[in-house]
Amino acid sequence: MDVYRFALRNISGNPFRCLVVVLCAGITAGMLLASTLILLGAGQSLSKAIHRLGADIIVVPESAAAQVESALLLGHATNAWMPAAAVGQAAVVPGVQAVSYQIHLATLKNASCCTVSNMFLMVYDPETDFVVTSWLEKNLGTGLGLGEAVGGSNVFTPAGEKNIKVYGYPITLRGNMEPTGTGLDSSLFLTLETALEIARESVIRAEAPLVIPEGSISTIMIKVRPEYDIGSVARQVAARIPAVKALAAPEMFQSQRAELEGLRNGVILLLVITTGFSLVLVGLVFSMALNERRRELGVVRAIGAPRSFVFRTLLVEAGFLGFQGGAAGSAITILALILFRRLIIATYGIPFLTPSLPMMMILIAGSLTGSLSGVLLAALIPAYRISHEDPTIAMRE
Amino acid sequence: MKWIGILFALMALVIGLVPQFTNCSAQGRAIQLPDGRSMPMKCHWTANATPVIAAPLLVAGILLFFSRGQEARRGLSLLGSILGFAAILLPTWLIGVCANDEMVCRLAMEPTLIFSGTVSAAAGLFGLFLARKNPAGNVD
Numbered sequence: 440m441d442v443y444r445f446a447l448r449n450i451s452g453n454p455f456r457c458l459v460v461v462l463c464a465g466i467t468a469g470m471l472l473a474s475t476l477i478l479l480g481a482g483q484s485l486s487k488a489i490h491r492l493g494a495d496i497i498v499v500p501e502s503a504a505a506q507v508e509s510a511l512l513l514g515h516a517t518n519a520w521m522p523a524a525a526v527g528q529a530a531v532v533p534g535v536q537a538v539s540y541q542i543h544l545a546t547l548k549n550a551s552c553c554t555v556s557n558m559f560l561m562v563y564d565p566e567t568d569f570v571v572t573s574w575l576e577k578n579l580g581t582g583l584g585l586g587e588a589v590g591g592s593n594v595f596t597p598a599g600e601k602n603i604k605v606y607g608y609p610i611t612l613r614g615n616m617e618p619t620g621t622g623l624d625s626s627l628f629l630t631l632e633t634a635l636e637i638a639r640e641s642v643i644r645a646e647a648p649l650v651i652p653e654g655s656i657s658t659i660m661i662k663v664r665p666e667y668d669i670g671s672v673a674r675q676v677a678a679r680i681p682a683v684k685a686l687a688a689p690e691m692f693q694s695q696r697a698e699l700e701g702l703r704n705g706v707i708l709l710l711v712i713t714t715g716f717s718l719v720l721v722g723l724v725f726s727m728a729l730n731e732r733r734r735e736l737g738v739v740r741a742i743g744a745p746r747s748f749v750f751r752t753l754l755v756e757a758g759f760l761g762f763q764g765g766a767a768g769s770a771i772t773i774l775a776l777i778l779f780r781r782l783i784i785a786t787y788g789i790p791f792l793t794p795s796l797p798m799m800m801i802l803i804a805g806s807l808t809g810s811l812s813g814v815l816l817a818a819l820i821p822a823y824r825i826s827h828e829d830p831t832i833a834m835r836e
Numbered sequence: 837m838k839w840i841g842i843l844f845a846l847m848a849l850v851i852g853l854v855p856q857f858t859n860c861s862a863q864g865r866a867i868q869l870p871d872g873r874s875m876p877m878k879c880h881w882t883a884n885a886t887p888v889i890a891a892p893l894l895v896a897g898i899l900l901f902f903s904r905g906q907e908a909r910r911g912l913s914l915l916g917s918i919l920g921f922a923a924i925l926l927p928t929w930l931i932g933v934c935a936n937d938e939m940v941c942r943l944a945m946e947p948t949l950i951f952s953g954t955v956s957a958a959a960g961l962f963g964l965f966l967a968r969k970n971p972a973g974n975v976d
Contacts, residue, residue, distance in 0.1 A: 458839055549936070556936050625937070774954060778947035785943055 442748065446755040449732075456728045457760055460814060463717035464764025468810035469772040470713050474706040475802055476776055477783070480791030481699050484620035487792065488512055489688050491619050493570035494539075494660035496673045497686045498529060504684040507543075507658065508692055512790055514559040514591075514622020516545035520655035525680045526567075529659050532675050534667030539567040542634065543657040544649065552607040552645040554597060559626040560605070562634040562651075569662055571628050579614050583630050587611050591624035603627070607644025608637040620792025661685075695789055702789065714813065721817035725757065729825045736825055737833030746826045753822035754815060761814030765807040772806075773799070837900065837909055840963040844897030844916045847952040847959075851923050852890025854952075858944040859883035860934055879933040879941035882926050886949070889926065893919045893956060900963070909967040917960025923953030 450457055492511065499507040503519030510517045523540065530538045542562040546553035563571050565582050575582050575589065583589065588603075588610045595612070596602065602609035610629065618624050634651060641649040663672045673685040729736070736749055776783075777793060784790050794802065825833075856862065859879040866874035893916060900912040927933045927949045933941040 454838070557938070771955065775951060778951050781937065782943045782947065785938070 442751050442755055446752050446759060449752070449756055450759060453728060456724055459724050460721050460757070460760040461764035461767065463721045464761045464810040464814050465768030465771070467714050467717045467768070467813055468765035468806040469768035470710050471809050472769050472772045472802060472806040473776060474710055475806070476772075476794065476799075477791055478699070478703055478706065479798075479802075480620060480794060481702075481789050483794070484790045484792040485512075485692050485695060485699075487617075487619040488621045488623060488790070489691055491616070491621075491623050492660070492688075492691075493573075495663040495669045495688050496661040496676060497688070497691065498525065498659035498661065498676060498680065498683050499657075499686065501682045501684045504686070505694060508686070508694065509788065510543070510559075511623070512621050512692060512695060513784075513788065514625050515557075516543045516559055517657075520652055520657065521659075521683060523654050523656050525683060526656065526659055528680045529661055529676050532672060532679055534664050534672040534675070535661055536664045537567070537569045537662040539564060539569060539660045540656040541658045541660060542631070542651060542655075544634065544651065546605055547645065547647055550646045552604060552641075554600070554604045555594075555625075558594075558605075559622060560634070561623075561626050561628045562631055563628065564631045568660075570660060574616065575613075583613060583633070585630075585633055585636060587613050588627045588629040588633065589614050589616060590628070591616055591626045592618035593624045594627060606637050606641035606649045608640050610637075618792060619790075621790040659683075698787070699789055702787070718813050718817045721757075721814050722821065725753075725818045726821040729753070729821045733825065733828070733833045737828070737830040740830035741834060750822055750826035753818060753826065757814050757818035757822070758811060761811040762807065764814070765810035768810065769803045769806050773803070837903075837963060837966060840913065840916070840959045840966075841897045841899075841901030841903075843959045844900060844956060845894055846897075847920070847956045848890045848894035848897055850952045851893065851949060851956075852887050854948045855879075855883035855886045855945045858948065859941050860939055863940050865939075877934050877939075877941070878931060879927075879939070879945060882931040882933060882941075882949075883945065885926055885931060886923070889919050889922050893923075906967050910964060913960045913963030913967060915960070917957045917964065920953045920956030920958075920960055923949050923956065925953075 488511070498521075500519045500521045503517055506517045507519055509515075526538055526540050529535060540563075544560040544562060546555055546558040546560065548557045550556070561571075565572055571589070572582055579589075586609065590612055592615050594603075594615060602611055604610070605627070610627070610633070616623075616628075634649075638649040638651050641647075661672070661676065663669050669687045669689070673687040673690075677683060677685040739749060740746070780791070780793065793799075859882065860866070860877045861880040862883070866876055868874050896912045896916045896919065900909060900916070903909055903912060922930075927941075927946040933939070933946045936942065
C-alpha cells in the first residue's frame, strides 16, 4: 500500500480529529489572508487616492481639514468653503508651477430628479485644471463638453437610459477612471460650465435647486516645480493664505494612516495569538491521536514497514488536512472580504482596494503555504516520536 | 457528513435571524408617500421571506446530522444546496434590496444572505459528492 492511500484511509477513520485540524488550518489561513488583504489593500487604496487627486499640495479650509480629507476618501461632499481669491494668492507663492481649484457638490438624497442619491460631484475648471484634463486627453483624446462627465469606476448609466440625471439635468457619461477603492470610485467629475448649467436648470427641473455659492471654492490643487521642496512650499502657502491648511501629498490622509497603523498592530497581535493557539491545538490533537494509534502503528512496523514509511504517512496525513483547511479558509475569507468590503469601509472608515487577480493568487498561495507549514510543524514532533518508537513496546502498551 | 449538518443549521440561523435586524424597516426607515402614509422598503419583504428558507434548511441540517442512509444524505444535501441558492437569489433576483449603496440592507443584509447561501450551496454539493463517492455508507 502506498503512503498516500494509507494516509487517506487514516483520515477517513477519525472524522473529529480531522475536523479540528481542518478548522485550525482554515482559521490560520483565513486570518493570514484577511489581514494581508486588508492592510495591503488599504495601503494601495490610499496611494491611489493621492495619485487620483493628482496634486502635490491640496489646500483646504482649516476648520474642516479632517472632514475634507475624509470626504475625499469616502466620496462625501462637505459644506466647507473658502474664498476663490485664495487661488490667486496661492499662485504667487515661489515654487508653485500650476494652480487649480475644485468645487465639491452632491446630488439630492432620495430624489427622483437624481439617478444616484447623494453622489459626490467633483467640479473642476478646465482652463486651469491639471488633474482631470490630463487624464481625459490621455484616455479620451478630448476634454469634456457641456453636459458631459467622467465617473469613477463604479459609476454607470442605468440600463435602458441614455444619461445620468443630476438635478433633473441629463449628463452623458464619457468614460470611467481606474478603481482606487475609495469613494472617488463613486464620484462624478464635471466641468464648471456644466455645473453652472445644472444649477441654472435645477430651479425648474429638480426637487430642490443646486446652489453653488458665488466666489467660493472647496479645495485648491497645487503642482510644485520639481526643483522645490513640496513641504516648504506647502508651509509658505499656509502662511500666505489665512484660515487654510495646505496638505502636502505625502502627508495626506494622516488620520487614516494612523488608524491603519493601529489596525495593523491589532491584527498582527491577533494573528500571532490565533496562529499560536491553532498550532498548539493541532500538535495536541496529533499527539493524542498518535497515542491512541500506537498499537496500530506498532503492528504496521512489525509487519515490515520502515520508520520512514510511518513518519511519511503521518506527515502526508497532516499535509492533506492542512491543505484542505487552508483551501477552505482562504475561499471563505476571499468570499467574505469581497461581499463585506463596503461594510468594512463604512465601519472603520478605511477604504481598501481588492488586489489584482495575480496578486490575489500569490496571497492565497502564501496563506496556504503558511497554514500547511504550520500544521506540518505541529505534527512533526509527535510523528517523529511515534515513528522512532520500538514496535514491540508500542504493541505491548 | 455530520459537519455539513452542523454547517446547514448554523447557516440557517444566520439566514433566518440576521436579516430581521439588518433590513431598513428594522432601522426605522420607510418610504414616505405624498399622502403622508409610509410604505416598507423592498428589503423588508426579503427579510420577511428569509425564514421560509431558513426553517427547512435548519430541519435539513438536523436530519443530516442524525441520518445514516446514503439516500437520505444525498437528498438532504441536495435540499440544503437548493435552499442555499434560494438564499442567494432572494436579495439579488427574486425580491431584491434597496437601490442606495449606503443603506444597511445593502451593506449587511445582502452580503450576509449571499455569503450564507454560497456556503450552504457549496457544502450541500460537497455532501452530495461525499455521499456518491462512498456507496458503502461510511462517509464520516
